[in-house]
Amino acid sequence: MKNLTFYFLLSILGLTIVSCGNNSNEQQQVFGTITGSVTSPSGVPIGSALVTVKDALTPIETMTNGNGRFTLMAPIGDQVLEISTGNGDIFKSEVAVTIEAEVETAVEAIRLGQVGQLAFVPGDFDEIEAIIEDALGYEADQLNVTDLTTDGLYEYSGLFLNCGWESVTSEVSTSIGAYISNGGSVYASDFAVSYLIGNLTGGYTCPDSRDGAGFLPTEKLCTFKNGNAEFKPATIVDPNLATFVGMAELEVEYDLDAWEKIESFDSEYWTVEVVSTNDEPLMLKRTKPSAWPSETPFGNIFFTTFHNHPGEMAPDEIVKMLEYVILNL
Secondary structure (H helix, E strand, C coil): CHHHHHHHHHHHHHHHHHHHHHHHHHHHCCEEEEEEEEECCCCCECCCCEEEECCCCCCCEEECCCCCEEEEEEECEEEEEEEECCCCCCEEEEEEEEECCCCEEECCCEECCECCCEEEECCCCCCHHHHHHHHCCCCCEECCHHHHHCHHHHHCCEEEECCCCCCCCHHHHHHHHHHHHCCCEEEEEHHHHHHHHCCECCCCCCCCCECCCCCCCCCCEEEEEEECCEEEEEEECCHHHHHHHCCCEEEEEECCCCEEEEEEECCCCEEEEEEECCCCEEEEEECCCCCCCCCCCCCCEEEECCCCECCECCCHHHHHHHHHHHHCC
């Protein structure tokens, strides 16, 4: 009799546990739909932005499409959406929403905020700041080359180096390398590759083509000023970049001769973002190793052989690619 009583109580306990578990699962399965769009302060739609339900029990996220729009299923109740590009250190916003069951909640256009400071060094043949400020509506401070060796550089999350005739010293390049090692991110266009790999010497093979002033050895990247003025057919390799631009096949305009053509690069250090139809890399991004420790800062690097124009905007396709670089630095 005691055994029967024991098993009877055990069976009731088991049913209670199963019942509680089922109720919990049912509650977790009540979802509603959120729709919305993400733009820059100037109203430019931002594609490939990450939209996340903050503090969700399990990860709930999606990416905006090429028009900056998104649709997301999330648990009912009060939620906070986090919107970001890149690693979220420079551009991020949060918006509170109340989600109801079986109802589509439309969120008004979300302006992606700037949470990190940006800086640029002016150049002779480029004007990336026009895209940052005029096209997208964000802010960036102008620095001189001498500012790049001061502690003030570390006030900025991102640094843009415009294409120009600037001769780079090892002190400046080493300082930029240290800035990247401490989590700062850098964009360099065309001639500004000298900030990374040093100045041209007149040699025609690596490493003799550079003077050794760069923090990056030429085994990582080697370029020569031997590009021709042309419209170069190309493919956008990065699917997120292609979504942002709205196309994967395009022509990249080079309006002047002697642009820095990539002759060789370390394929483990760099990821090719844009490539010509004859397999010439036109845009590179530093690859973040999969085993990179989460507590260690990672500084991004973008290098493009093309760039904006001074005094006027480059063709739309180039501007869109550079907007993506800015937002994902």
